[in-house]
Amino acid sequence: MPAREILPGCFSVGAIDWDRELFDELIPLPNGTSYNAYIVRGSEKTALIDTVDPTKMEELFANLDGLQITSIDYIIVNHAEQDHSGSIPAILERYGGAEVITNGKARDLLAELLHIPKEKIRVIKDDDTLSLGDRTLRFFITPWVHWPDTQLTYLEEDRLLFSCDLFGAHYATSNLYADDTTALYPAAKRYYAEIMMPFRKSIQGYLERLDSIEIDIIAPSHGPLYDQPSRILDAYRDWTGDAVKNEVVLPFVSMHGSTRMMIDHLIGALIARGVTVKPFNLTKTDLGDLAMAIVDAATIVIGTPTVIFGPHPEVISAAYITNLLRPKTRYAAVIGSYGWGGKAVDRITGMLDRLKVELIEPVMILGMPGEEAFAALDRLADEIVKRHKDDPLVREGGNAP
Structure with missing residues (x-):
């Protein structure tokens, strides 16, 4: 799938995996999945937010080449699991001047899982910012969504939230945005149920925090983006809330x-x-x-x-x-x-x-x-x-x- 523009200077550069049928050798994927990565160009610096599963690394490179990305200043790692971070070693080899930006827990995991030297990684803390010139990235540390290393990245000027696994869906589609919510809703609920549900109390708190910022677009790490964020936010409030239905399973x-x-x-x-x-x-x-x-x-x-x-x-x-x-x-x-x-x-x-x-x-x-x-x-x-x-x-x- 070629790179696609989200906003001027901001592109989706990830890959769609139409044929994947099982995740973590446990979770069935009836609709395939995607590994979303994003390029954000500022007036002074360029950031790559997450990468892709190593099986789709060549597609990521092709998308970066298509945008004529000759240098990357920052690789933002929202989560160290390999479907997000597995291509980082190859990116670092290709873009030698890139600096990895993430939180302390993710740094430690990257060092163990991918053998990335810790000196290549700059550690950020909750609510820290990173300037790209005319654009600013703000980081929210959100452990246990669904690993202890997870963070969210917010593009302040454009009110765009890169939400990592939060609000994602294992759903392969050629649509950039969640246009067919009738079809997507079950996939998003399935994703929540299989991956996020054990951490619903943590997510409740993060939803309250997100209420304090303006969000025009949500860009998760799997599945389509949301240009009407209230749809998925309302669904998560329902799923993570304490109320239950008059149902027996x-x-x-x-x-x-x-x-x-x-x-x-x-x-x-x-x-x-x-x-x-x-x-x-x-x-x-x-x-x-x-x-x-x-x-x-x-x-x-x-x-x-x-x-x-x-x-x-x-x-x-x-x-x-x-x-x-x-x-x-x-x-x-x-x-x-x-x-x-x-x-x-x-x-x-x-x-x-x-x-x-x-x-x-x-x-x-x-x-x-x-x-x-x-x-x-x-x-x-x-x-x-x-x-x-x-x-x-x-x-x-x-x-x-």
């Missing part, structure tokens, strides 16, 4: 049909009581779809058969990932079946220790469910409805950008 596995019968009954019972239900058969589920669903659901009910003495391995994986992502879910329960015994409930609830949830009494049965089991599931549905109605943080609906 049901990740489950069924080996011989018993747990599936329980899941189906509970789905019907909840629907009849006015609760939105989102079931996920874990043998078929895309991890990102499950992550998106738990962003703002009030309750998670995990369904599992018993494998020897514990939960099904797919259920263990889903519980582990949910615990890592730390959604704002308010309630959790376990349902399922067993053949002769086991500790599936204890194992699952023990894996949710990072979640601030109230546990509702489980429904675990021997063998195939009958009238007694179905009655217990009805009581579980009643209890979920009661908790939702009594909880002031449970609401209907949500915001979209």
Whole structure:
């Protein structure tokens, strides 16, 4: 993708990865991704803000050549992870006079991850500025979005925020800006769910700080830019806020049909009581779809058969990932079946220790469910409805950008 002008003297020079299907060997990418990098020319100095994944390094060089960039004064590193910084050694080799500008934590990581000499790196602090002549870069140190080294860079005169991973989306598109928000919203929510959600409390504070500056354009490190920033800002306020929806997410596995019968009954019972239900058969589920669903659901009910003495391995994986992502879910329960015994409930609830949830009494049965089991599931549905109605943080609906 050729370099494209954002503003006079400010260009997008990154690369689109249409074919990438997996990120960090974990996260599915149904829409590919992009590695965004930016050139900002001032009257005296030129800055490159972030680079690209090493697999797309030649595209970055081609874009810089297309703009006739013969020298770079500063390489601004907003984040040391390799999809942002992996091309820095090659940039330094090509543009020998460039100085790396970043915060202290990122400097240490760059030295370890890419063996960049620390003496090549100038350390900045929160709210420091860097003059390019007629343009000024201001730095906001924002740890845990989503690494401890993350920072944002703000181009003051143009009110342009280079937001690094914050507000990004794994979404390959030829559009420079987020024009089709109907298609982009799920990708942005998926990105938040998979990467940002564990740090939502930190992000809440950074959103408040961003309210104090004027922002005309948001330029993230993945996905299209926002020339209507309120769309993504409002979405993040919704996702990171404490309110949840009147929804139940049901990740489950069924080996011989018993747990599936329980899941189906509970789905019907909840629907009849006015609760939105989102079931996920874990043998078929895309991890990102499950992550998106738990962003703002009030309750998670995990369904599992018993494998020897514990939960099904797919259920263990889903519980582990949910615990890592730390959604704002308010309630959790376990349902399922067993053949002769086991500790599936204890194992699952023990894996949710990072979640601030109230546990509702489980429904675990021997063998195939009958009238007694179905009655217990009805009581579980009643209890979920009661908790939702009594909880002031449970609401209907949500915001979209």
